[in-house]
Amino acid sequence: MSKILPRPTETSAPYWQGCQEGELRLQKCNACQQVQFYPRIMCSHCQHQSLDWVVATGGGEIASFTVVRRGVSDDYPAPYIVALIDLEEGPRMMSYIVGTDPESVTIGDAVMVEFEEWSDEITMPVFRVVAAK
Numbered sequence: 001m002s003k004i005l006p007r008p009t010e011t012s013a014p015y016w017q018g019c020q021e022g023e024l025r026l027q028k029c030n031a032c033q034q035v036q037f038y039p040r041i042m043c044s045h046c047q048h049q050s051l052d053w054v055v056a057t058g059g060g061e062i063a064s065f066t067v068v069r070r071g072v073s074d075d076y077p078a079p080y081i082v083a084l085i086d087l088e089e090g091p092r093m094m095s096y097i098v099g100t101d102p103e104s105v106t107i108g109d110a111v112m113v114e115f116e117e118w119s120d121e122i123t124m125p126v127f128r129v130v131a132a133k
C-alpha cells in the first residue's frame with residue numbers, strides 16, 4: 001500500500017503519536033479552554049500559546065460527507081466516504097467513514113473513531129457509524 005501519507009511536524013507529532021496509541025488527541029487552550037483541531041502552535045480562538053493535549057472521546061456526528069467514486073489511485077479503492085465530523089469536544093475534522101454502505105450514510109449519523117495503520121509512522125483516525133440518524 002502506498003497511500004499519500006501526512007508528515008508529522010514538531011507541532012503535530014503528539015497527535016500522530018496518540019493515533020498510534022489508539023487515542024484521538026486534541027489541543028486545549030490553557031487560557032480560554034477552547035479545544036482545537038488541527039494541531040497549531042497557538043490557540044485559534046485567543047492566540048494564547050499555552051496549549052495542552054487532551055484525549056477526545058472519539059465520538060462525533062457527520063456534518064457533511066461526499067462519496068468518492070473514483071479513487072486517486074489503486075491504493076484508494078472506491079467507492080469510499082470522506083466526511084466532516086463534528087467531534088463531541090467541538091472541533092470539526094475531515095476523515096473517512098468506514099464499514100458503511102455509501103448509500104446509507106446520512107448527515108447527523110453518530111460516529112466513533114477507529115484507527116487504521118497506514119505505515120510504520122502513520123496511523124489514521126477513521127470513523128464508523130454507531131447510530132444512524
Ligand SMILES: [Zn+2]
Pocket residue numbers: 029030031032033034043044045046047048
Ligand atoms: Zn485560547
